[in-house]
Amino acid sequence: MVSDFKTTKKILVVDDEAVIRDVMEDYLSSEGYEVISVGNGNEALLELEEERYDALISDLMMPEMSGLELIEQINEKEFQLVTIIMTGYGTIETAVKAMKIGAYDYILKPFKMEEVLQVLKRSFEIKALKEENINLRETVNLFKVSEAIANSTDIKTILTTIVNALHEEKGADYIYLYLPNLSLVPDFEFERYSDKVKPYRDKIALDVKKIEKILLKKNSILAPGRRSSQYLQVKTDKLKAVSLYAIPIKINNLNLGFLSMISFSNRVTFTEGYRRFLSILATKTAATIENLRLIGELKDANRDLTEANKTIKENLRQTILGFARAIEQNDPYTRGHSDRVAKYAKEIAVHMTFNKDFIEEIEFAGQLHDIGKIGISHQKLNKAGKLNAPEIKMFRKHPEMGKKILEPIPFMRHLIPGVYCHHEKYDGTGYPQGLAEEGIPLMGRIIAVADTFDAMTSDRSYRKALSAQVAVEELKRNSGTQFDPEIVKAFLEVLDGKKENK
Ligand SMILES: [Fe+2]
Numbered sequence: 001m002v003s004d005f006k007t008t009k010k011i012l013v014v015d016d017e018a019v020i021r022d023v024m025e026d027y028l029s030s031e032g033y034e035v036i037s038v039g040n041g042n043e044a045l046l047e048l049e050e051e052r053y054d055a056l057i058s059d060l061m062m063p064e065m066s067g068l069e070l071i072e073q074i075n076e077k078e079f080q081l082v083t084i085i086m087t088g089y090g091t092i093e094t095a096v097k098a099m100k101i102g103a104y105d106y107i108l109k110p111f112k113m114e115e116v117l118q119v120l121k122r123s124f125e126i127k128a129l130k131e132e133n134i135n136l137r138e139t140v141n142l143f144k145v146s147e148a149i150a151n152s153t154d155i156k157t158i159l160t161t162i163v164n165a166l167h168e169e170k171g172a173d174y175i176y177l178y179l180p181n182l183s184l185v186p187d188f189e190f191e192r193y194s195d196k197v198k199p200y201r202d203k204i205a206l207d208v209k210k211i212e213k214i215l216l217k218k219n220s221i222l223a224p225g226r227r228s229s230q231y232l233q234v235k236t237d238k239l240k241a242v243s244l245y246a247i248p249i250k251i252n253n254l255n256l257g258f259l260s261m262i263s264f265s266n267r268v269t270f271t272e273g274y275r276r277f278l279s280i281l282a283t284k285t286a287a288t289i290e291n292l293r294l295i296g297e298l299k300d301a302n303r304d305l306t307e308a309n310k311t312i313k314e315n316l317r318q319t320i321l322g323f324a325r326a327i328e329q330n331d332p333y334t335r336g337h338s339d340r341v342a343k344y345a346k347e348i349a350v351h352m353t354f355n356k357d358f359i360e361e362i363e364f365a366g367q368l369h370d371i372g373k374i375g376i377s378h379q380k381l382n383k384a385g386k387l388n389a390p391e392i393k394m395f396r397k398h399p400e401m402g403k404k405i406l407e408p409i410p411f412m413r414h415l416i417p418g419v420y421c422h423h424e425k426y427d428g429t430g431y432p433q434g435l436a437e438e439g440i441p442l443m444g445r446i447i448a449v450a451d452t453f454d455a456m457t458s459d460r461s462y463r464k465a466l467s468a469q470v471a472v473e474e475l476k477r478n479s480g481t482q483f484d485p486e487i488v489k490a491f492l493e494v495l496d497g498k499k500e501n502k
Contacts (some may be wrong), residue, residue: 041065342366365418372401
């Protein structure tokens with residue numbers, strides 16, 4: 001994966017000739033490298049087990065183990081480093097063979113030290129190029145993660161993408177996303193295993209409590225080599241943990257868990273690039289959880305608000321309706337009037353096939369049409385005999401009063417046309433505005449018919465109820481003058497329908 005940002009590169013020199021080892025150590029050290037030298041292949045392998053090296057320069061012809069055998073061993077153990085073979089003129093073919101099995105280059109003995117330096121630099125460049133490719137894959141994976149986060153609000157989908165992105169890097173053998181309190185993701189697979197360790201999946205156990213404890217104080221745990229084994233238990237001799245890296249998942253300094261990766265192969269060391277990738281993924285995980293939590297909270301708050309709003313609306317609606325009924329309660333002549341007007345108005349609207357919302361609205365407007373009478377004295381309005389001029393003037397204020405009562409209530413404003421305009425007449429001689437024909441809102445025209453019909457067919461303090469027959473005749477007579485003829489026609493059809501059903 002990504003190149004290491006360490007400036008001092010470590011080089012292991014393997015040669016059975018002490019003089020070569022000394023020269024190489026002196027020269028390469030003076031060039032800024034950190035150099036260790038050993039006398040044979042077995043020592044080299046032991047050294048590689050213990051320490052991480054960037055390059056190995058090995059003699060080809062050595063007792064015990066040849067340079068070729070050493071490279072084969074390095075391949076087998078999956079150590080990731082630049083390997084260079086030193087060889088005499090007669091053994092070039094063998095050196096080429098070494099390159100075929102993975103050596104980066106070879107140096108011909110006798111050599112000038114500048115040549116060694118050149119070969120070394122060139123090999124590091126080749127290694128960097130190889131790593132560039134892996135870098136690109138990291139970018140693609142990060143892009144996938146960002147895309148998943150942008151396109152999904154499903155935490156399981158997002159977390160799966162994050163863990164898979166890490167898994168697809170093919171670096172770590174065991175990946176564990178530890179989020180103990182994330183009950184909102186049932187059936188989420190928090191672990192990933194490489195093919196290599198899959199057969200031993202039941203034998204790997206991470207010391208979660210220990211990691212958690214350390215991550216409370218430190219921003220990450222990097223445990224290379226044997227040190228990694230203190231954080232995990234591996235109940236098989238087949239696997240040896242080589243490196244562990246864990247990073248907390250934090251929201252506002254609160255640790256929710258951690259994201260960790262463990263390598264069981266020498267091939268992988270968690271370089272800075274690797275660690276950076278894990279760190280980005282941990283940050284994305286935290287951000288995802290936080291965002292979804294916020295969305296959830298927002299939804300809850302919205303739901304609460306909507307519920308509260310509904311309750312308030314319903315309470316207010318019932319209160320206003322209560323007022324409207326209270327006006328009628330004290331007066332035997334008008335008791336039930338508004339409910340009947342509402343019923344007739346609704347029947348007209350249904351018959352004229354208006355939409356559901358309008359039907360609901362006109363029914364409610366019918367119930368409230370005389371709400372403005374709340375401020376007018378009952379005795380005066382219900383006295384026997386005709387009203388005098390000041391009484392008529394007062395009575396005629398009730399549509400205006402009704403409008404004023406409903407105006408401050410946003411969700412009742414749409415009922416105003418029914419309340420304010422139910423005393424308008426089709427020929428323009430009504431009040432309060434003297435509107436005519438279609439200039440009168442539809443609600444007003446419908447309620448006018450319903451209101452007048454109920455008034456005629458109910459007892460009043462000044463007269464007995466008229467029969468339905470007489471009232472119908474009266475509607476017909478005033479159709480086109482007082483009333484909208486279309487609405488009278490519809491209402492008469494409603495009444496006819498009722499007669500037929502009887
Ligand atoms: Fe009225």
